[in-house]
Amino acid sequence: MAQASESAVTIRGTRRGLSIAIGEGEWRELLSELDTRLALGTAFFTGSRVNLQTGKREISKEQLRELAGLLQKHKVELSTLQTSARATAETAQALQVRLALAEAPSPQAAARPFEQDVSEGILARRTVRSGQSLRHPGHVVVIGDVNPGGEIIAGGDIIVWGKVRGMLHAGAMGDEGALVCALELASAQLRIGPHILVSPEGRQPKKGHPETASVVDGQIVVAPWGSR
Amino acid sequence: MPGRVVTVTSGKGGVGKTTLTANLAVALALLGRRVTAIDTDIGLRNLDIVMGMENRIIYDIVDVAEGRCHLSQALIRDKRLSGLHLLPASQTHDKSAVRPEEVAAICEELRGDNDFVLVDSPAGIEGGFYNAVAGADEIVIVTTPELSAVRSADRVIGLAESIGKGPGRLIINRIKPSMVKRGDMLDTFDVIESLAIELLGVVPDDEAVIVAANKGVPLANEQSTQASRAFHNIARRMTGEEVPFMPIFEAPGSLLNRLRRAITG
Numbered sequence: 001m002a003q004a005s006e007s008a009v010t011i012r013g014t015r016r017g018l019s020i021a022i023g024e025g026e027w028r029e030l031l032s033e034l035d036t037r038l039a040l041g042t043a044f045f046t047g048s049r050v051n052l053q054t055g056k057r058e059i060s061k062e063q064l065r066e067l068a069g070l071l072q073k074h075k076v077e078l079s080t081l082q083t084s085a086r087a088t089a090e091t092a093q094a095l096q097v098r099l100a101l102a103e104a105p106s107p108q109a110a111a112r113p114f115e116q117d118v119s120e121g122i123l124a125r126r127t128v129r130s131g132q133s134l135r136h137p138g139h140v141v142v143i144g145d146v147n148p149g150g151e152i153i154a155g156g157d158i159i160v161w162g163k164v165r166g167m168l169h170a171g172a173m174g175d176e177g178a179l180v181c182a183l184e185l186a187s188a189q190l191r192i193g194p195h196i197l198v199s200p201e202g203r204q205p206k207k208g209h210p211e212t213a214s215v216v217d218g219q220i221v222v223a224p225w226g227s228r
Numbered sequence: 229m230p231g232r233v234v235t236v237t238s239g240k241g242g243v244g245k246t247t248l249t250a251n252l253a254v255a256l257a258l259l260g261r262r263v264t265a266i267d268t269d270i271g272l273r274n275l276d277i278v279m280g281m282e283n284r285i286i287y288d289i290v291d292v293a294e295g296r297c298h299l300s301q302a303l304i305r306d307k308r309l310s311g312l313h314l315l316p317a318s319q320t321h322d323k324s325a326v327r328p329e330e331v332a333a334i335c336e337e338l339r340g341d342n343d344f345v346l347v348d349s350p351a352g353i354e355g356g357f358y359n360a361v362a363g364a365d366e367i368v369i370v371t372t373p374e375l376s377a378v379r380s381a382d383r384v385i386g387l388a389e390s391i392g393k394g395p396g397r398l399i400i401n402r403i404k405p406s407m408v409k410r411g412d413m414l415d416t417f418d419v420i421e422s423l424a425i426e427l428l429g430v431v432p433d434d435e436a437v438i439v440a441a442n443k444g445v446p447l448a449n450e451q452s453t454q455a456s457r458a459f460h461n462i463a464r465r466m467t468g469e470e471v472p473f474m475p476i477f478e479a480p481g482s483l484l485n486r487l488r489r490a491i492t493g
Contacts, residue, residue, distance in 0.1 A: 127424060129386030130379050147382050147422065 009033045011173065012137075018076075021053040027063060031070060038074040040174065049079035051100055058087045064095055121156060128152060128166060137173065148188075154178075160185075167191070180213040185222065195220050231262070231342040233335045234466070235364035235393075239380030241351030243372045244401040247441055248431070249348040250278040251448040251456070255463035257312040258448070261343040264303065264313040266334070268360040269350035270325050273317035279306065280444025281314050290318040293330040299337055308449070313342075323355045328362035335363025344466070353387060361388065367396035368428060373403050373414040378422050385425060397428035399462065404433045429462035430473065431455055 008023035008030055022030055050071065059067075064081075071078050080100035081092045092099055121139030128134050128142065130149030139156035150166035152158055155173040163184040169191035171178030176193035184205050190197040190213055197213070197220035205211060210225040236249045246269070253265040267275035270290065276282040287302035292315070299315070306312035315334070318325060331347075338345045349360035361367060367388050371381040381398070388394035400419055407413035416430055434455035440447040448459040454474070461471045 129389075130382040132386050145424070147379075149379055149383065150386075 009037060011037060018048050018050040019053060020050055021055070022057065023055065024057075031066065034067075035070060035074075038071075038076065040176075046075045047077075049077045051080045051082060052078060053082045054085070054088055055083070056085050057083070058085050059083075059091055061091050061095060064088075064091055064097065068095075068097070127162070130166075146187075157181075176215045178214075181210065181225065183210045185211045185213065190220055190222075192220050197222070230339045231345055233339065233345040233347065233363050233365045234368055235347040235349060235361045235366075236368045236370060237349040237357065237360060237384055237388075238351070238370040238377070239353060239357075239384035240371070240377045243370050243377050244431070245351075245370050246275050246278055246348050247437060247446075248368075248370055248399060248401065248459075249275060249346050250441075250446045251437075251459040252463055252466070253279070253312055253344075253346050254306075254309065254446045254448040255460045256344050256346075256466065257306070257309040258460075259463060259467065260311070261467070262311040262341065263344045263346065264315060264338050264342045265346045265348065266315045266331075266338075267317035267348050268323075268326075268331060268356065269348060270317045270356070271319065271322040272350065273319050275348045276304075276314060276316045277444065278441045279314055279446065281306070281316070282444070285316045288316045288318040289331075289334070290321050290325045292334060293326045299334060323350060323359060326359055328358045331359045332363035353384065357384070357387070358391075361391070361393050364393055367393050368399060369396045369423075369425065370399045370401055371419065371423070372401050373408070373416070373419055375414070378414070378419055381423055385423060395425045397426045398423055399428050400430045402433040403430055427473075428465055429458055431458040431462075 008025040010021040010023070012019045012021070020034070022034070052067070068078050078097060080098045082100040083089055083092070089099055121141065122136050123141045123143070124134065125143045127144035128146045128150035130147050132150050133153065134140065134142070134151070135153045137155035139158070140152055140154040141159045141161070142152065143161045145162040146152060146160055146164045146166035146168065148165045151168070153169045153172050155175065156170070157179040158168050158170040160168070160182040162182070163186060164182045165186045165188070167189050168180055168187055170180045171193040174193055176195070178192050180190060180192060184207060186205055188199055192213065192215050195215055195218070211222050212225055213220055213222045215221070236245050238245050249265055253263045256263045265275060265279070266289065267273050268289065269275070276285060281304045284304050287297040289302065291297045292299050292302050302315055303313040304316065306314070335345055335347065347360050347364065350356035369381050369385055371377045385395055388396055398420070400416055403416070404413055408415045420427055432454050434453055436453050437447050437455050447453065447456045450456055451460060457474065461474070464471045
């Protein structure tokens, strides 16, 4: 799948918390995009602390204040700033924003990376067995089953061309609009964005009746495929 | 031709790994093959009991790994079958006493003189599991027809695949036809559908297996019960022979239903 990221604002989940990276581009547009993105994932971002990465960009005091204000509006706390521009570092210090060092690569980070933006997808032709966790920041398509004790955690949509008895979490970075589709959705627990659907006795879907799950009015709703 | 190293594992404890290892070793020996069984359940050894050799243990796998004796000194020969040997585990250590590389080296050495090396695993997915699979050419996964055992088997199959020893073949142990008929027990097809690996055999539940284990004479020494016939069929399949599965009962209903429910062997 294509590597190029369209957006100059990248939001990642790392082991140390949320990380927002601001790239090149016109300041107003960037702010506007950040505003939109944060609004989309409110339930997920609220109350979180974030590390802001601004790269080489030179940011004025006024701009930094604007940024902090925007974050505050979404109830996100600016924890640290990471920059390679001397001027920005000085600005940060003047406003008493803590500076972060670049993240050292940790051997454990490889275990669960959320490196990219939520625009790419992966296709896996395998069954996710008990104890296995398939994680990806974008969309996930699996041709195979998800066995009990197995899980898929995706920042985007999840499509399983098989039988699902494990746990699925779509829109894991706050996207309530994510979709889950499966040939046989027998999951005892389904999550979309911040919402959780628990079926106490485990679902007993009919074979040959694919279903989709999505969030409607703040709740996860499962509907047969093709019923619109 | 060098022998095959087969590790018998399950994840869950108590599903019949040790009993199966002992019985398959005997069945293979009765087919004229040279077999050595290895017990890697260090600290909780019981393969020696089931094979009737507990009183003759002088050296064990830890002694071999630590160089206190030669491998040949630790091997115990079966009294009835000259082609059958056991390398016992130690009872006074635990799984940390040997490393996977050491077990793999022992398996490699045994390959030369054996047609089959059967490695009995401990329960669990920690160090003991990795010791047991280290030298394996192939893995046999044992499960009973119960949800908890099937869940554990799935986990182990996933682990085996992730270290390149998968997917393995499946033995469904201790199936009870009367419970399957009543719908109180998973049937063979339910289990295979869940685990999606090749079926090596199905063994019906039989009290005689326990009686034999307590006597130290594995049931496979005779062929009169359904369980021992199942052991023998599995052994034959391990040698590459194609053996059809036996029906466990005549199920009423359509041909498809009868085929679905009536598989063992």
